[in-house]
Amino acid sequence: CAGIASLFVEPVSMVESIRMQVVATLGDTPAAEEALKEVMAVPSWVMGLGAILSGLVAGATINAVAAFGEEYGWRNYLVGALRHKKLLPASLFIGAVWGIWHAPMILLMGHNYPNDRLLGVGLMVVMCILLGVLELYFVIKSGSVYPSAIIHGAFNGISGMTVLWFPTGSATTTAMTGLAGFAALVIVIAALWLY
Numbered sequence: 544c545a546g547i548a549s550l551f552v553e554p555v556s557m558v559e560s561i562r563m564q565v566v567a568t569l570g571d572t573p574a575a576e577e578a579l580k581e582v583m584a585v586p587s588w589v590m591g592l593g594a595i596l597s598g599l600v601a602g603a604t605i606n607a608v609a610a611f612g613e614e615y616g617w618r619n620y621l622v623g624a625l626r627h628k629k630l631l632p633a634s635l636f637i638g639a640v641w642g643i644w645h646a647p648m649i650l651l652m653g654h655n656y657p658n659d660r661l662l663g664v665g666l667m668v669v670m671c672i673l674l675g676v677l678e679l680y681f682v683i684k685s686g687s688v689y690p691s692a693i694i695h696g697a698f699n700g701i702s703g704m705t706v707l708w709f710p711t712g713s714a715t716t717t718a719m720t721g722l723a724g725f726a727a728l729v730i731v732i733a734a735l736w737l738y
Contacts, residue, residue: 548705548723552712557590558582560707594704602697610695611688617641617675618682618691634679638672645671655720662715670720673728674698680735 545554555563561582569575617637625633642664648654649663656663678691702719709717716722 544723544727547726548709548717551716552709554708556587558587560710598700602700603693606696606700607692611692614692619688634676638675642668642671656714659715676732
């Protein structure tokens, strides 16, 4: 996703991104200067790797537990109800329902799309369809809903990375839930299909 997002916006190092956030939060204060000294002492690649690893660990543990409820409904109950359908039609239907299910959070709170709430509902539907194809593939292959909960949790855990690397980007283009993320998911789905 990051490679695709860099086609839209110039990436920023983790150190610079965190510096921008500290200044935006604390302003030009002694506390900001002290926090920045600590940030500058850590190499950017260490921060990036640490953020990715912590997102993946959280995705396979606490985030997977949180995502399990959704996944039990989407990839267990609905898959059973649609077992006579093929992968693509079932994924399209489940993904559309899953995306629309997020609409109240997007419209009322700006979830994932704070500046493009109405467009965000449509983008969330597309994202849920694409991520749903990937999740459903692993549910069918494994015969279990647990892989989809882990994928969902990991996606939630690392999707914030694009905000750190592309702080001047838009949620509709550079985020995992925007065009860059869609392109990355299409590439993964195509690779699975070819496999």
